[in-house]
Amino acid sequence: MKVLSITTAILAACLVAPAIAQEGAVAGGTQTASAYSCDPNTCKLPNCLCASTSPPGGLQPKDTPQFVVVTFDDSIQAKLVETAHDMLNVKNPNGCSAKGSWYVSMEYTDFSLVQQWYANGHEVADHTFSHVGSPSSQEIAAAKSMLHEYAGIPYGKLSGFRAPFLNYTADTLTNIQKQGFKYDTSSTATVDDCYWPYTLDNGMANDCWTGICDAGKVKLPGVWEVPMYAVMDNANTPQLMDVYLAGSVADVTSWSNANFERHYNGNRQPFGIYVHPTHLTNFPGTPDASALKNSVVSLIKSLAGKPDVWFVTNQQLLQWMQNPVPASQLASQSYMQCNVPNTGKEICNGLENITISADGVASGALLQSCNLNNTNWHTCFNCPNAAPSLENPVPAAALQSSDPNYRKPVPDNCDSIWWDPVAGQCLCTESSCAYKDTAVPTTNNGTNGTNGNGSSSPDGKPSSGANTMTPIYGIILSSVAAGLAGLLL
DSSP, X not given: OOHHHHHHHHHHHHHHSHHHHOOOBOOSOOOOOOOOOOOTTTSOTTTOOOOOSSOGGGOOGGGSOEEEEEEEESOOOHHHHHHHHHHTOOBOTTSOBOOOEEEEOSTTOOHHHHHHHHHTTOEEEEOOSSOOSXXXXXXXXXXXXXXXXXXXXXXXXXXXXXXXXXXXXXXXXHHHHHTTOOEEOOOEEOSXXXXXXXXXXXXXXXXXXXXXXXTTSOOEEEEEEOOEEOEEOTTSOEEOBOGGGSSOHHHHHHHHHHHHHHHHTTXXXXXXXXXXXXXXXXXXXXXXXXXXXXXXXXXXXXXHTSTTEEEEOHHHHHHHHHSOOOHHHHTTSGGGXXXXXXXXXXXXXXXXXXXXXXXXXXXXXXXXXXEETTEEEEESSOOBSSOOOSSOSSOOBSSOTTSTTOOOOOOTTSOGGGEETTTTXXXXXXXXXXXOOOSOXXXXXXXXXXXXXXXXXXXXXOOOOSOOSSOTTOOOOOSHHHHHHHHHO
């Protein structure tokens, strides 16, 4: 089964009924009085911060960078990455290219492109295994394990989470804390609760109409909440994801500019552009999405033309939040640099030559091609001996570790951009590129990359459990709604 053919079928259905797929208007309800209370004298950076509409670190708005976060949800495929690159084709004030965050669900994802996205300085984050409405701990852990195993993303760099359908709960937030995530970005901020990112040491302070702010509901020290900043339309209705579907191009552009100016001329809270790139990508047999994409690209370019505007990932945003510096000093911060690793030779690290065919399939001389039932992807690492499932997201490798073609997994003392999985060699030889992953590997009923207690097998490769049960891409679309839910929200 071709990945593209499934995508096209679902996309065609969603474009017929964009209101269903939009996930743009925030659900009904009004802000309720919050029981939130936080003492800034005891909650201090870098690991604790009270919710506030004012910039952190005592900065004045005029000295504060205006951050813009552009995020993408769901699967990573070649045509969708091309759309993302078109949207991020602007420069920051220091001359570095804009960066984006991708919240990746596992179905229909090509892991070689995940690694390529990461290697080029963007953020990869967790959006669960199969995109269910109320994700279990297993759903979250399975995605994290696959992103590490098949895309080579160090566990410590998988720091963010977004709930499918933005349907987060207190249990969801508790689960991500237990699994070592640094932040969640699933909640909605409108006007009254338009807070800068803050930690959950003292609970939630925004999105209170859901009841999440009730006293004692959530208190998770050290976990950050990065609110999703809504665009208020002419009727004062919050529009969140895929705002470009909420009205005419002229209306949406007007709303977006007005809301950006509210941030930019106010306390400079981050401004967000949150998309499902399938809406902005042309596929055979579907309506031309060029006008929609061009409108978003034009908006982004107009924002990039303003002083002190920086396009960052949520990871970069939180690095700044923990040590706020004025806009005049941001260019010199290490996390804002744009150096490309010089490995001295071409290795399979996401920066290797990858060819994209006319039908959107990636290939490359250094890549492994994994074809298992309806599961097809490419990777710099080893293909599994069976299709991943929720119960066993990382099956044993198809090759034995003694096989000369076996790819060596990324160790915890080397970032994957420096790791040669063919030679099993870390090409980082200087302290400036040294990396030590101190994150705890996830466990998933003892099957997702570990033997249940976080230990590895003798050859250094995390051991795996029982064989797969259900292919992750073998989805039976029982209805258009099922297709929309699985791919677009």
